[in-house]
Amino acid sequence: MYIKLGTEPGGIVILVVDNAVEGGYMAGEVARLLPGEDVRMYNYPNGDDDPSLEDVDGVVIGGSGAGVYDEPDQPWITRQKEFVEEIIDEEIPLLGICFGHQLVNEVLGGTVVNSGESRNYLVEASLAEIPLFEGVRNVVPVLHSDIVTEPGEGMEVVGTADYNRYFATRHHERPIWTVQYHPEFTPEIRPEYSDSWDESEYSFEASTATRTLENFSQCCQQRTSVSD
Structure with missing residues (x-):
């Protein structure tokens, strides 16, 4: 399913990949929080083909209730891995969130495992001083049990948590960033996940994780301006 959510005249085009197997998995929030762009959203589990990358200036790979190792039961994951390879080859700016963080690292040869513990709360992270994290405080929301235990080739660590040293990564040459946390998870949607x-000991008042999406948009804009 391919949806065009809105257009900002003269704005950049960002594709949000929705990986919700059933129901919603916050991809709509990702799209809503991207500042004033032409945002397109594609649901992979329910789609038959890959979305077009024509005129796309950036891609966000969202979260999922599935694991990257669930390919036998979720054949769309195999297609998406090939799609991510295409994005990387074309050097289109890419942001992986949660499942997307894990998928991108696995595509590049990394390792993802189930940690055996579900984490659905605010955590403290140590984030590097890079443009993606400008204005992002160290308290961020997570909803996951899978973790990256070995980053992909070319990926360097830019964020750690006390339970995972590969909490956020970026490629040392290509415009690729990944985060284990959910920058789109806000107090407004928390009631939907009350069950x-x-x-935790942290408050949403201490979190500015949504800035991650604004900063990614800026990275896409700057890269587009340079290429023009």
């Missing part, structure tokens, strides 16, 4: 969300 699974756990409170």
